[in-house]
Amino acid sequence: MKVRVLSRNPDDYVRETKHDIQRVPRNYDPSLHPFEVSREYTRALNATKLERVFAKPFLASLDGHRDGVNCLAKHTRSLSTLLSGSCDGEVKVWNLTKHECVRTLQAHGGFVRGMVVRYCGNSFFTIGDDKTIKQWKMEAPGYGEEEEPLNTILGKTVFTGLDHHQKKGVFATCGQQVDIWDEQRSTPIRSFTWGVDSFSSVRFNPVETELLGSCASDRSIVLYDMRESTPLKKVIMTMRTNTLCWNPMEAYCFTCANEDYNLYTYDMRHLEKPIKVHMDHVSAVLDVDYSPTGQEFVSASFDKTIRIFSKDDGHSREVYHTKRMQHVICIKWSADNKYILSGSDEMNIRLWKANAAEKLGVMAPREREAVNYSQKLKEKFQHHPQIRRIARHRHLPKNIYHQKNELRIMKEARRRKEMNVRKHSRPGSVPVVSEKEKHVDLPCLLNKSHRSQKMSAPRGPRGGPGPAAAAAAAPSAAGAMPEMPDLSHLTEEERKIILGVMERQKKEEAKEQSMLNVGREPAVPPPCSTLPLYRCRSEQFQHRGAVRSEDLLFKVERSDSAINAS
């Protein structure tokens, strides 16, 4: 009798060194694993839970400023260095690894409005309320030396924003106009104006380095090319944009932080409407910064929270807040894509993790693999209700939570109203305006009827539609049609009434137009843009109760730089 005996090659199962993992032979035949989905589901659920358990984003708070932190600047060459400027004109240089301030200098009288590190990392520029641009050395002065700027330029007006070119010795400031400066000269090499006299921020495009974008107080975003003598294009939104940030990996995309609680991502070639509207904040968004990978951005808001958005998502993936953090004024995403830095009103700079549950430091390869696997599992099962529920759960402070609910209700009501109006008017007379189109005020590009509707509609998400506006909505929409509507089916009387209404409408419009024309002559920003804004801000202050007078002053200045500049 012949018996076949198993003979195995130990190469197949014996590990070469004891540091290797024991090889476990497996049979991957799917028929042998009937419960793979349910097992993976359980794993995904556990991974999601653990992620939430380990989500501790807050790392450190850097205190030392004696006034609110007004601007932050990343060092271009060193990850561990951070610069911050406060509302009392003080600039501090921080060592992030040690969580300590390494240098303090009194840069300006009044606010430090903007700050930027030169691309080489050897010096940095500051601008302040004292109408000066100062260039400082990055190293602290030696013993016995005085803290003196390398270079000081005295401007004619207050500068409000500053940015440096990516590769050349050129920087841009904004104030009453957008100026391009050569570092070697004391006068701007180029100045751009386009009907507005106060800009809040200017940013160079980091990829297409000759392009710039700026936000103006007339609710517009203006694009420039450094090489051209004229601005390129302008888009006017329903509310003012505070800052904008270019995507460092996508040359033509930028995101702007708006007063209407939203952020908008634009393709600079198609300014008619934004690519994406990012909502979730419950108060004005004050600052925005892209992650260096260009996949996400972080925004700082007046509602005392920081939110992280994916560039393709309409809603935030993360919200950070602490009990003591007040209005977040400036925000930066660190250059290694790991941390977020926020400067807020209550004089502190906070260091956060960009991924709340991420483990810091070096990971072993197996650990890394495990993390990758659980990440993929979470992605795979993200649509399952239980997992989604856990993954999406975030704690919000009470007031923000209520505000959010309130906003949601208001939005819903408005939507319902619009739907009703559409239902009860002639088909096609009340067009559907998408959310993206709603926030862009482009009279020339939009249909006239849209515009009139928009003009009559109240601005600002807080202000509910007034009764007059609501009453006017339907007829105005009907009447403002460019060509004469078909009235043949009506009786004589009805026709007369309608014609009369239309006549009146036209007159009103003409009057409005003339008013606008007259209003444009003096250099006063359009009343409709800033006033509700201002009101809205002050309302918030009342809500907050006791606020420092300085704070109020600052806020007012910030919200309406037109007043400030004059």
Add this chain to the structure above:
Amino acid sequence: MARVSRKNGNKKKLKGRCSVPLVGLGDQQLLYEEEDSIDRGEEDISSEEDEVEHERKRQKLLEGISTLGGKRKRAQGERSEAAVHMSEFSVNTDGGPGKVKLSDLIGIFEKNPAVPAKSRRQLKNLRRVNKSVNSPLSKEETEKIQRDMAFQKAASEVSRWDSIITQNQRAKQLLFPLSQEPAGPRPVERLVAGWNVQTPLEQEIFALLSANKQPFTDPILTPAEEASVRAMSLEEAKIRRAELQKARALQSYYEAKARRDRKIKSKKYHKVQTKAKRKEFLKHFEQMVQTDPAAALQELNKMELARMQERMSLKHQNSSKWAKSKAIMAKYDEEARKAMQQQLEMNRQLTQKLVTPLNDDYEQDEGDADETDLLPDFVNDAVDGRDASNPWMKGKLTEELTQKQLNDTMTEAAQVVSTVAAEEEELEAEETEEEALLREFDSNRKLHQAQESDIAGGVFLEEMTEDRAAAEDSEVSDCLSEFTIISRGREKSFKDTEVFNCADFTDGSAQLEERLVRIRTVEDLELLHHDPSAEPRHPPTAKDPPSEEKHMGKSKKKKKGIELKEVLTKETNVIKVPLTPTATDSDDPESKLDQRELIKEAFAGDDVISSFLKDKRRHEDEGKPKVIDLTLPGWGEWGGMGLKPPKRKRKRFRVKSAPPPPRKDQHLPSVIISEKRNTSLSLHQVHSLPFPFEDHGQFESCIRSPLGRTWNTERTVKNVTKPRVVTQLGAIISPMAEEELLKNKRAVAREGS
């Protein structure tokens, strides 16, 4: 122009109203450029013009007033000076006497002989053309056009990033920073390469250099240095250092071991030691064969003698008392059986060694055949069934193979007794050569691996011995191959015997070492031929032969080699061992039957089918609507103990509900389909199709495919769980640069070609 002037009239009125002068053109332009109407633009541009006209009118008015006085004064000759701002609008267009016509100007040229004929002709042509030039565009409009142009330009410029951006969006994985430069200092040369001439002095120097044909960039490193730099990167240097460290550790370890060894008193231990030494000697011998054959031959003779000595003794011949007792025990005791087998094996080896092409001994041949008959089948099978490429089994394998070959050669040798180098034999030799080479490769590979593992892992005794065993194996095969290559003519016999010798020696040691490897699995334990427990009973095969014998053998060999009949004194006494099969065939029909009966017996009380039917009926009953009895005892009647509602009322208050729809398993007798929906499950289910998916199938298949390593191979898992964005720890990620664009272009070009 007429239109403009009309507008001016309007403008004046407006101006009168607002006293504030226009600040700037820009200030008015609050909205989108397209919105700006032509009218407004014109009114702006004409503001200056307006003023001038105003002045003119005032002049006229003054003149008018002055003429009112009666006497008309003679106009005074006014002296005009060239002003800085001479307005073109102050030229009177009324067509007074001062009006200058083009023809007048041209006429002068015609008269002037200095004007060349060509320009004269041109002027004539000009006079013929009556078209008026279009008025220039307003400043606003030109600006608007400029802006448009600039924007178009910028937009098209930015669009060149399109491809790379879409590519990144689609990419499965993004690595940041985009341009990952190797860490560490860069060579100076590369830094210098990027530098270009700037100042005039430098330019001058470079001009001189180029004129004299001097090199601009003299290499900072010599070629040799460069080569060394290239040769030893950081990683290599690290590996090298690790190797050196290991070597040092090994050395110290050996030293310590030697010191320890010297102190050991055990005889057995030293026996083993001497064996090891012999092995060492073998190694030397191999070298000797190559360097000086004469000495090697002597050594060979010595060894031959030793082997003969071994053969003369009765060891391993199964004739001892112990062997007999074992034979009795073998039926029941596996250990004993094994020991017996081992004994037989040893015997066979010893007898077979002798059989060389030179010794023509038929008896031995027969004996061999007998032995193979006597040996239990499974022993052979086990050897045959082994993987030929399995290097771990190698010691055995080579031995077996050589034996077979030798058997072949032996039969041939019987025919051609003393003829030297027959053709067939050569062929055979070649065959063996090839096989030996193959084996050599195998063993070399093993050796290599062993060395590698030795380097990689720590210094462990087990591994070391393993390595050594493997090394010896390889050496054996080495010498084998070498010998087979050389085997021509007279020398062959010696070499062959030597081969057996060395194989014999190393065999014992290899088995000893192999044990460490083999015990790792149960199956291997079963396969073991040489039980370590049985080993110590048999002293190592080689003993130092007496000197006289050596002499004798030497002289004999010189004559004609070894005569088997003379040497062999006794036939091996083979004991037939009744062996029970180690494995039973499971395809035994009787056992199958038994199984079935066994199962029947075990489940005797169960009636599965009826219980299933019962179950099904229960399910059906549960699904049927219940009759609701709403009768209330005592309602509408006089009360009392044990009162029952009357039949009429019971009928009246019984509510029957409609029968449910027919069950799905109505016509399926052997199936129960539960129609109850499990609500607890629905909590975990996805209710609507998530966004990126287009149909349910897609989503389901996505969910169904597992990601984990329990269900996938390592490589698949790695591939599947690749994170989308990978960043380097502590590296600054700079924005996308122009180089990326170039890189992308190159990549696209490569794909295209």
